[in-house]
Amino acid sequence: MDVFIHDTAIIDAGSEIGKNTKIWHFSHVMSGAKVGENCNIGQNVMIANGAVIGNNVKIQNNVSIYDGVILEDDVFVGPSVVFTNVKNPRSFISRKHEFKLTRVAKGATIGANTTIICGNLIGAYAMIGAGAVITKDVKPYALMVGNPAMQIGWVSEAGVKLDLDQSNCGVCLETGEKYRLENNQIMKLY
Numbered sequence: 001m002d003v004f005i006h007d008t009a010i011i012d013a014g015s016e017i018g019k020n021t022k023i024w025h026f027s028h029v030m031s032g033a034k035v036g037e038n039c040n041i042g043q044n045v046m047i048a049n050g051a052v053i054g055n056n057v058k059i060q061n062n063v064s065i066y067d068g069v070i071l072e073d074d075v076f077v078g079p080s081v082v083f084t085n086v087k088n089p090r091s092f093i094s095r096k097h098e099f100k101l102t103r104v105a106k107g108a109t110i111g112a113n114t115t116i117i118c119g120n121l122i123g124a125y126a127m128i129g130a131g132a133v134i135t136k137d138v139k140p141y142a143l144m145v146g147n148p149a150m151q152i153g154w155v156s157e158a159g160v161k162l163d164l165d166q167s168n169c170g171v172c173l174e175t176g177e178k179y180r181l182e183n184n185q186i187m188k189l190y
Contacts, residue, residue: 004021008026015033034052034053068100068101085100105123106124125157126141132144134148135149154170164181
């Protein structure tokens, strides 16, 4: 298999790991977990049995990806991000049948120490600022900060904040790609 697994990592039988993926110190991939190709799984990461990780995903240190969390291709998860999977957990009540789906769409970035409340969709290429608390769905290309997180703008696919002109158009200062705001949604123009 064309993967790197650090000697201290635990990879349970029945998990799937794509080629060219690296799994670092003290991480645990549980049976039934799916990890795509070209991923980088940082130190002390737990990926539960029902979690799905796409291709080219980067998960930084100290993150638990629980059952019910789906990270699509090209997602970046910063250090110590917290995902949840039950809205009202109690140690004395089993609520495994109540796990809520959390989906992080293609190309989204989640900043360090962010908390993602379960049952929400983070849209494609969204940018979540460090320490934010996500309590509701996030639109594609949205820039979110705070607790609870609020949208403060839009970003390009390169993660650069877009300054929209009077016609609701903006240009990515890094790539030159053009975007337009229509019906409170950002559209990439080709």
